[in-house]
Amino acid sequence: MAINVLEKRALKGAVGFVLLSLALVAFATWGLGINVANCIPLGTKPYEEASVVKHSGNFYEVHYVTRMWAFEPSVLRVPTGSTLDISAISKDVQHGLEIAGTNLNLMVVPGAIANGRVTFNKPGVYSMVCHEYCGKGHQGMAARIEVVDGLADFAVEGLPSSPGMKLLDAKGCLACHSTDGTAGVGPTFQNAWGQPVHLTNGTTRTLDADFFSAKVLHPNDTTVDGFAPMMPEIQVTPAELKQMEEYLKELKK
Ligand code: HEC
Ligand SMILES: [Cu+2]
Numbered sequence: 001m002a003i004n005v006l007e008k009r010a011l012k013g014a015v016g017f018v019l020l021s022l023a024l025v026a027f028a029t030w031g032l033g034i035n036v037a038n039c040i041p042l043g044t045k046p047y048e049e050a051s052v053v054k055h056s057g058n059f060y061e062v063h064y065v066t067r068m069w070a071f072e073p074s075v076l077r078v079p080t081g082s083t084l085d086i087s088a089i090s091k092d093v094q095h096g097l098e099i100a101g102t103n104l105n106l107m108v109v110p111g112a113i114a115n116g117r118v119t120f121n122k123p124g125v126y127s128m129v130c131h132e133y134c135g136k137g138h139q140g141m142a143a144r145i146e147v148v149d150g151l152a153d154f155a156v157e158g159l160p161s162s163p164g165m166k167l168l169d170a171k172g173c174l175a176c177h178s179t180d181g182t183a184g185v186g187p188t189f190q191n192a193w194g195q196p197v198h199l200t201n202g203t204t205r206t207l208d209a210d211f212f213s214a215k216v217l218h219p220n221d222t223t224v225d226g227f228a229p230m231m232p233e234i235q236v237t238p239a240e241l242k243q244m245e246e247y248l249k250e251l252k253k
Pocket of ligand 1: 168172174177185188189215219222223232234
């Protein structure tokens with residue numbers, strides 16, 4: 001029995017439609033480069049701090065922390081061809097994490113880990129922006145990923161600070177002492193370690209472990225020339241002093 005011309009047409013149309021749908025799915029999967037990272041097993045403890053871990057080849061695991069109004073890390077530099085498995089958590093409210101020029105667009109909800117994967121095949125500067133209104137500093141909430149040809153190793157800026165820096169912050173030292181060279185109530189800590197310190201009594205000391213602990217434990221015994229004697233006595237343990245020292249040494253450039 002011959003198939004009616006109209007039936008033939010309908011069949012062709014149906015088959016064509018199915019093929020078109022399959023092609024679209026294939027295009028969405030490979031063509032657009034949408035790549036869904038693996039799920040995080042239930043019970044995984046969310047991380048507390050941002051970090052970047054390099055796995056084999058050009059594969060990186062990047063843990064972003066979002067908070068009002070910053071991304072940590074703020075700058076990540078990787079070689080061209082790198083694949084980044086990106087996770088993000090929020091320390092406060094809901095944020096967004098979008099990397100311009102890629103398909104990565106995450107909603108970062110407090111208490112959960114958002115995930116995505118991107119491969120950067122073209123060198124350039126990719127800006128990361130928050131696309132969820134998150135308060136008055138929202139406009140300025142941005143970071144970037146720099147993809148560079150022939151880069152030997154990755155580099156990162158704006159990661160959470162060392163234990164020493166946290167201590168200086170927690171003890172209030174950074175209210176009077178800067179770490180970037182800017183003038184404050186007290187001398188800056190940048191490039192200070194190992195340098196001579198001129199005192200008002202006419203003597204000169206070197207900022208070493210001895211003078212550091214003496215100054216912190218008995219701030220009023222000596223006064224740095226050119227500054228007001230207004231450093232308060234702050235309780236710190238010998239172990240804490242040691243951690244602070246380690247950090248001050250890092251600030252030497
Ligand atoms: C209220 C402000 C204030 C705070 C808080 C403060 N300092 Fe100071 N600090 C000063 C001032 C002012 C001087 C310089 C005058 C002097 O010697 O007293 C100074 C001097 C110093 C020096 C002398 C050497 C130098 O050139 O850097 C050290 C070391 C120091 N502070 C470490 C600390 C540490 C560590 C803390 C936290 C535990 C701290 N300060 C907290 C104000 C402060
Ligand atoms: Cu935000």
